[in-house]
Amino acid sequence: DAGVIQSPRHEVTEMGQEVTLRCKPISGHDYLFWYRQTMMRGLELLIYFNNNVPIDDSGMPEDRFSAKMPNASFSTLKIQPSEPRDSAVYFCASSLGAKNIQYFGAGTRLSVL
Amino acid sequence: GNSVTQMEGPVTLSEEAFLTINCTYTATGYPSLFWYVQYPGEGLQLLLKATKADDKGSNKGFEATYRKETTSFHLEKGSVQVSDSAVYFCALRPYNNNDMRFGAGTRLTVKP
Numbered sequence: 147d148a149g150v151i152q153s154p155r156h157e158v159t160e161m162g163q164e165v166t167l168r169c170k171p172i173s174g175h176d177y178l179f180w181y182r183q184t185m186m187r188g189l190e191l192l193i194y195f196n197n198n199v200p201i202d203d204s205g206m207p208e209d210r211f212s213a214k215m216p217n218a219s220f221s222t223l224k225i226q227p228s229e230p231r232d233s234a235v236y237f238c239a240s241s242l243g244a245k246n247i248q249y250f251g252a253g254t255r256l257s258v259l
Numbered sequence: 260g261n262s263v264t265q266m267e268g269p270v271t272l273s274e275e276a277f278l279t280i281n282c283t284y285t286a287t288g289y290p291s292l293f294w295y296v297q298y299p300g301e302g303l304q305l306l307l308k309a310t311k312a313d314d315k316g317s318n319k320g321f322e323a324t325y326r327k328e329t330t331s332f333h334l335e336k337g338s339v340q341v342s343d344s345a346v347y348f349c350a351l352r353p354y355n356n357n358d359m360r361f362g363a364g365t366r367l368t369v370k371p
Contacts, residue, residue: 250302
């Protein structure tokens with residue numbers, strides 16, 4: 147398996163623009179997690195899904211952020227409108243079962259100018 | 260609440276030196292504890308884990324023991340290599356939910 151695949155690897159956009167980050171989990175995994183990594187706050191869980199259903203979105207910073215998982219092999223994290231303070235590395239991870247190892251993608255480095 | 264505090268870096272060592280990265284946690288109940296490693300330009304990879312008190316996780320020469328009495332999970336390696344240069348994250352998963360909590364990360368640089 148190719149592992150968790152995220153795209154794009156890098157995204158540079160201007161303030162106010164819509165940004166969409168994409169994730170393909172490992173085939174067969176039933177949990178998908180979105181994290182944000184910044185120097186100030188470290189690695190934070192934003193939201194996670196089980197069988198395509200959002201279970202806990204309490205980490206989503208505000209209404210500008212939304213995440214979807216239309217099927218078992220694809221998820222998106224959207225920021226609209228984007229702001230400079232959203233600049234961070236966003237990671238997607240997946241696992242088979244709630245208590246098993248989470249496998250991380252390589253991340254998307256987002257820069258909002 | 261649940262949280263992880265780990266030793267601030269950066270840490271610079273010579274090859275074959277002994278490594279310790281301290282990690283302590285605060286949690287209710289009995290969390291599972293993890294060490295993840297992040298190589299440049301890559302995502303986090305699980306290095307080792309322990310799910311109950313006194314368990315020792317080990318992998319690639321790294322070890323960490325789950326110490327309930329001191330709420331610690333320190334990472335050790337007897338002889339580091341240049342290829343161990345990376346950022347190391349201590350993490351916990353509470354016993355009753357999937358909200359993983361990560362430490363701030365410790366950057367390790369090993370010089371030849």
